[in-house]
Amino acid sequence: MRRWDRVGRGAAYGAALSLTPYPVIKVSWVIGSLLGVLPVGSGFGLTEWVVLNTATVGMAAIGIAVALALVRPWGMRIPGAPLAFCAWVGTGFLVPVLPYTVSSSLAASSGDDPESAAGTGGGAGADDASMPGWEAALIQIGFVGMGSGLALALPAYLCRRWPDVFAGRVGDAVRDRITPFGSGLRRIPWSAVGGAGLGAVWLYWAIGGTLGVAHPQARDADWRILTGIWGGWALVAAVATAMIGCGRPGRLLRRVPVALGWIGSGSLFAWSGWKLPLTLYVAQASPAGTTLPENLTCAAILHVIAVAVGIAMVRVLVRGRGPGPGSESERSRSRSGPEPGPGPESEPRPGSRAPLRRLARWRRRRPMAEVGGVTR
Numbered sequence: 001m002r003r004w005d006r007v008g009r010g011a012a013y014g015a016a017l018s019l020t021p022y023p024v025i026k027v028s029w030v031i032g033s034l035l036g037v038l039p040v041g042s043g044f045g046l047t048e049w050v051v052l053n054t055a056t057v058g059m060a061a062i063g064i065a066v067a068l069a070l071v072r073p074w075g076m077r078i079p080g081a082p083l084a085f086c087a088w089v090g091t092g093f094l095v096p097v098l099p100y101t102v103s104s105s106l107a108a109s110s111g112d113d114p115e116s117a118a119g120t121g122g123g124a125g126a127d128d129a130s131m132p133g134w135e136a137a138l139i140q141i142g143f144v145g146m147g148s149g150l151a152l153a154l155p156a157y158l159c160r161r162w163p164d165v166f167a168g169r170v171g172d173a174v175r176d177r178i179t180p181f182g183s184g185l186r187r188i189p190w191s192a193v194g195g196a197g198l199g200a201v202w203l204y205w206a207i208g209g210t211l212g213v214a215h216p217q218a219r220d221a222d223w224r225i226l227t228g229i230w231g232g233w234a235l236v237a238a239v240a241t242a243m244i245g246c247g248r249p250g251r252l253l254r255r256v257p258v259a260l261g262w263i264g265s266g267s268l269f270a271w272s273g274w275k276l277p278l279t280l281y282v283a284q285a286s287p288a289g290t291t292l293p294e295n296l297t298c299a300a301i302l303h304v305i306a307v308a309v310g311i312a313m314v315r316v317l318v319r320g321r322g323p324g325p326g327s328e329s330e331r332s333r334s335r336s337g338p339e340p341g342p343g344p345e346s347e348p349r350p351g352s353r354a355p356l357r358r359l360a361r362w363r364r365r366r367p368m369a370e371v372g373g374v375t376r
Contacts, residue, residue, distance in 0.1 A: 011156075012070040012071035013067075019143075022138070034046075063086075070150075084158070089270045090270075091154060092269055093267075096230070097226065151263070155259050168254050170253075171249070189313075191238075192316075194308075195238030198302060199232065199235035205224075215291050223293060230268075233264040234267070240257035240260045266314070269307055269314075272302070282296060
């Protein structure tokens with residue numbers, strides 16, 4: 001565990017360092033556009049451009065602060081819930097799409113698909129033709145470094161702050177629940193069923209299914225790949241949540257499904273929470289040049305379900321488990337021995353070095369019938 005903790009601490013510093021150029025670049029864009037030195041991104045007015053990039057600067061600052069909180073001592077003193085929420089959303093945004101981001105960056109460097117890679121890594125305004133290549137590279141490095149760093153640093157932090165969530169095995173302290181089929185079956189959480197359904201729908205769209213797709217011609221390779229990634233992580237989160245809820249396989253280390261379910265549930269919540277307002281905006285405003293492949297009503301319903309399922313999943317994963325027979329706290333107590341309590345066991349033995357007045361005080365607090373464990 002010490003080695004894993006050292007890896008997590010190094011990853012947290014690396015995540016903060018890799019993302020630092022991103023807000024610097026965005027601040028230069030804002031100042032340059034206000035002074036008229038740099039052009040405004042295509043499709044944006046000056047006000048929209050400034051507001052959007054200022055918002056991304058704030059998001060990057062929060063990400064850097066979260067990364068430092070995972071490793072600095074003050075991170076153990078601040079309220080845990082807001083920090084865990086920000087880290088959960090951050091990992092859900094970045095970790096699932098790391099392979100796609102890396103592959104698109106390699107495609108851009110080889111000259112195969114520069115537009116796709118720039119648009120994916122740079123965020124708002126990154127696909128502007130005036131952006132130098134070194135800026136695009138720094139932005140890509142920032143996203144990849146932050147995503148991979150959080151993936152390593154967050155579990156180490158959670159193990160330090162809430163060790164019982166990760167300690168032990170899947171089958172520890174899981175009780176059978178009575179069902180119509182008997183008490184030998186354990187209930188699968190409804191969030192696992194919902195996540196499996198969402199993953200099936202998105203994978204169906206990714207492989208070319210047309211049910212629920214209003215504009216099949218609008219689907220491109222990027223849309224298929226990303227939809228398949230989100231569907232795959234939804235299934236991973238569903239399986240992990242079902243393992244924790246059912247307690248099977250009982251010998252599997254608990255930290256494995258908890259970590260995978262954490263990333264998958266964060267992906268459901270973060271990406272659907274991001275895409276739901278976009279879908280509603282397109283449905284209401286119908287902006288020119290913007291066409292989503294999915295049926296907008298169907299997509300909005302799926303995003304609402306995904307947000308609810310992600311929240312329910314993480315509640316199952318981090319639900320208080322208490323020290324089971326395989327937990328760290330139980331093992332530490334077994335090494336230290338039983339706690340001294342009232343009764344004959346706590347009486348100083350003859351020949352001990354305890355002061356006589358301490359023994360006298362103890363005898364005065366007990367009836368004579370209990371002294372020495374002998375009934376008189």
